[in-house]
Amino acid sequence: MPDNAPAAALDLTQDGPALTAALVDFPSVSGTEKPLADAIEQALRALPHLTVDRYGNNVVARTRLGRSERVVLAGHIDTVPIADNVPSRLDENGILWGCGTSDMKSGVAVQLRIAATVPEPNRDLTFVFYDNEEVAADLNGLGHVADAHPEWLEGDFAVLLEPSEGEVEGGCQGTLRVLLHLDGERAHSARSWMGSNAIHAAAPVLAKLAAYEPRRPVIDGLEYREGLNAVRIEGGVANNVIPDACTVVVNYRYAPDLSMAEAEAHVREVFADCGVREFVVDDHSGGALPGLSHPAAEAFMAAVGGIARPKFGWTDVSRFSAVGVPAVNYGPGNPLYAHKRDEHVAVDKIRHCEERLRDWLTVRLP
Amino acid sequence: MPDNAPAAALDLTQDGPALTAALVDFPSVSGTEKPLADAIEQALRALPHLTVDRYGNNVVARTRLGRSERVVLAGHIDTVPIADNVPSRLDENGILWGCGTSDMKSGVAVQLRIAATVPEPNRDLTFVFYDNEEVAADLNGLGHVADAHPEWLEGDFAVLLEPSEGEVEGGCQGTLRVLLHLDGERAHSARSWMGSNAIHAAAPVLAKLAAYEPRRPVIDGLEYREGLNAVRIEGGVANNVIPDACTVVVNYRYAPDLSMAEAEAHVREVFADCGVREFVVDDHSGGALPGLSHPAAEAFMAAVGGIARPKFGWTDVSRFSAVGVPAVNYGPGNPLYAHKRDEHVAVDKIRHCEERLRDWLTVRLP
Numbered sequence: 001m002p003d004n005a006p007a008a009a010l011d012l013t014q015d016g017p018a019l020t021a022a023l024v025d026f027p028s029v030s031g032t033e034k035p036l037a038d039a040i041e042q043a044l045r046a047l048p049h050l051t052v053d054r055y056g057n058n059v060v061a062r063t064r065l066g067r068s069e070r071v072v073l074a075g076h077i078d079t080v081p082i083a084d085n086v087p088s089r090l091d092e093n094g095i096l097w098g099c100g101t102s103d104m105k106s107g108v109a110v111q112l113r114i115a116a117t118v119p120e121p122n123r124d125l126t127f128v129f130y131d132n133e134e135v136a137a138d139l140n141g142l143g144h145v146a147d148a149h150p151e152w153l154e155g156d157f158a159v160l161l162e163p164s165e166g167e168v169e170g171g172c173q174g175t176l177r178v179l180l181h182l183d184g185e186r187a188h189s190a191r192s193w194m195g196s197n198a199i200h201a202a203a204p205v206l207a208k209l210a211a212y213e214p215r216r217p218v219i220d221g222l223e224y225r226e227g228l229n230a231v232r233i234e235g236g237v238a239n240n241v242i243p244d245a246c247t248v249v250v251n252y253r254y255a256p257d258l259s260m261a262e263a264e265a266h267v268r269e270v271f272a273d274c275g276v277r278e279f280v281v282d283d284h285s286g287g288a289l290p291g292l293s294h295p296a297a298e299a300f301m302a303a304v305g306g307i308a309r310p311k312f313g314w315t316d317v318s319r320f321s322a323v324g325v326p327a328v329n330y331g332p333g334n335p336l337y338a339h340k341r342d343e344h345v346a347v348d349k350i351r352h353c354e355e356r357l358r359d360w361l362t363v364r365l366p
Numbered sequence: 367m368p369d370n371a372p373a374a375a376l377d378l379t380q381d382g383p384a385l386t387a388a389l390v391d392f393p394s395v396s397g398t399e400k401p402l403a404d405a406i407e408q409a410l411r412a413l414p415h416l417t418v419d420r421y422g423n424n425v426v427a428r429t430r431l432g433r434s435e436r437v438v439l440a441g442h443i444d445t446v447p448i449a450d451n452v453p454s455r456l457d458e459n460g461i462l463w464g465c466g467t468s469d470m471k472s473g474v475a476v477q478l479r480i481a482a483t484v485p486e487p488n489r490d491l492t493f494v495f496y497d498n499e500e501v502a503a504d505l506n507g508l509g510h511v512a513d514a515h516p517e518w519l520e521g522d523f524a525v526l527l528e529p530s531e532g533e534v535e536g537g538c539q540g541t542l543r544v545l546l547h548l549d550g551e552r553a554h555s556a557r558s559w560m561g562s563n564a565i566h567a568a569a570p571v572l573a574k575l576a577a578y579e580p581r582r583p584v585i586d587g588l589e590y591r592e593g594l595n596a597v598r599i600e601g602g603v604a605n606n607v608i609p610d611a612c613t614v615v616v617n618y619r620y621a622p623d624l625s626m627a628e629a630e631a632h633v634r635e636v637f638a639d640c641g642v643r644e645f646v647v648d649d650h651s652g653g654a655l656p657g658l659s660h661p662a663a664e665a666f667m668a669a670v671g672g673i674a675r676p677k678f679g680w681t682d683v684s685r686f687s688a689v690g691v692p693a694v695n696y697g698p699g700n701p702l703y704a705h706k707r708d709e710h711v712a713v714d715k716i717r718h719c720e721e722r723l724r725d726w727l728t729v730r731l732p
Binding site: 050082173175177188189190191192193197199200201202203205206207209214225227229230231232233234236237238239240242243246248249251253283312313314 | 539541543554555556557558559563565566567568569572573574575580591593595597598599600602603604605606607608609612614615617619641649664678679680
């Protein structure tokens with residue numbers, strides 16, 4: 001579709017499962033979201049109770065009712081590459097199959113249904129639709145909006161409709177990737193005493209990792225589970241050379257009670273006595289506190305029911321946390337099938353999720 | 367030069383340094399030795415006191431004087447690829463520069479000079495010129511001759527004219543390369559407790575290597591120095607995946623008092639308790655005893671003078687050892703410059719080496 005073609009229309013009056021199917025059949029692999037962003041913008045602009053803003057292919061729509069609280073419902077509109085699984089297909093068991101059914105066009109459908117059907121919510125609402133979540137972090141549309149228009153994301157509580165099978169997953173763990181460089185001195189392996197072996201120098205690093213006891217802190221009633229792991233090791237020059245360099249790539253997944261600085265300091269401390277020549281932070285995304293003790297979150301938990309689980313992986317809730325908005329993951333998709341050829345969603349979960357959110361946002365507040 | 371072109375002639379009446387220069391100027395990178403083998407065969411066939419045999423590009427010439435002892439003088443005629451260092455150049459300080467000057471056309475020149483100038487040696491002589499020493503072990507011409515015509519290599523003592531700076535280097539150490547495979551189970555690194563980290567599983571292997579105390583056994587008066595080293599380590603799937611496999615490549619350089627089976631058993635024993643899933647012998651070449659207590663070797667040492675040194679690297683003396691012929695390395699080249707762009711040899715060393723060998727092979731035996 002050429003960039004300036006008129007956007008295909010999205011009909012927000014159809015039910016959640018049908019809208020999910022329509023969104024899946026509107027391919028939007030990362031980097032090609034413009035037509036879908038156009039369609040979403042057009043559909044939202046037709047709703048008189050919403051003010052709509054756009055930045056790139058990111059669309060933000062807000063009510064301005066002067067409520068005492070504001071809730072943000074957010075979702076990314078891109079998918080991973082299609083794997084022969086578009087158009088969508090609804091089977092006789094109520095399962096909708098196709099790329100993005102779980103991650104996360106069913107969540108986007110729920111956002112759009114709430115936008116269309118709740119013109120007078122009990123809390124002010126902000127709907128965020130963003131691009132490029134499935135690719136490199138620096139392309140992420142939510143990050144771009146947070147940088148350029150942080151006021152668009154303001155709120156008391158945020159729900160990210162990432163797949164969580166209709167369960168609430170609180171906050172997210174941080175993830176820090178560090179390169180540990182060990183040194184040695186090259187020599188022919190027939191005269192190894194002339195050199196110094198950098199792979200042997202990694203022995204204390206691996207010993208620390210093997211013996212490491214990860215924390216399992218409880219935060220807002222959720223038990224997080226940390227992990228400190230080598231995800232890569234590399235060393236060696238040739239089969240007859242004592243290697244002069246070895247690198248261990250370590251990934252620290254940490255609970256959201258640690259700040260980024262604390263997480264980095266912890267890893268430095270773990271390996272302090274291991275003879276590491278250079279400690280390089282290769283990648284770092286902070287965690288997000290679950291924020292379940294916030295009144296809006298408590299009301300949310302009461303409305304959607306169930307018991308919140310900790311989110312172990314990193315998600316964009318962290319970007320809300322970074323701008324001071326507590327956030328949870330709550331969406332109809334099943335995360336186990338995200339990015340898979342047999343990706344699917346149960347239409348019951350889509351309806352359930354939409355109903356629970358509508359109840360929460362329409363019940364009379366005390 | 368086409369394969370069937372007449373061989374360029376080699377003049378064996380010129381002195382050792384001049385003959386070395388002629389050999390260097392006759393390029394014979396591994397795999398292209400035929401013209402040089404032709405020239406050597408033709409030059410040797412012109413000598414009436416020698417019987418000449420050929421197998422591939424390997425030339426073997428023997429005296430048949432019925433002496434009580436037979437000595438083998440052996441050298442490879444190939445070089446590593448030329449690095450802008452041919453033709454040869456003799457500088458004003460008596461240094462001859464060029465590819466193969468050290469490794470080992472100066473040694474080949476000495477062999478040819480002895481062949482040409484010692485028609486009635488005190489011991490029967492066998493001259494072996496072979497190809498493909500600088501490439502994979504299975505291409506090695508000396509190995510091919512040992513397999514096809516082992517009787518051509520028979521003798522009481524062998525001198526391999528590999529570069530040793532005119533010092534005798536006895537025997538050689540064995541070299542064993544083993545792949546140690548460690549196992550784990552993949553999982554997302556955000557939920558590391560669902561898997562098992564194969565890189566962490568390598569911790570005991572690296573600990574053993576770091577703590578290993580290599581032997582320094584004395585054999586025939588020579589102190590060898592062993593080494594057990596990781597020469598490569600590899601593990602990792604992706605930056606967010608707990609790796610299910612890690613491989614440590616270990617090189618054991620061992621003194622020649624151990625058999626190949628003993629060396630392998632030793633390495634298996636070192637890593638017996640380290641949780642290694644699979645132990646794969648990737649490459650193995652046995653050591654060679656120095657054989658300096660043999661009467662021919664004692665006479666050789668007395669003739670060439672100096673104090674024998676142990677040979678730490680692996681050389682083709684091991685192939686002689688395998689067929690029951692004790693062998694030493696003794697050649698004019700400097701091994702430190704072998705395979706280098708600035709490869710060179712001192713012409714004095716060439717003359718010295720030739721003279722010492724001639725003395726040894728012409729002195730009246732008691």
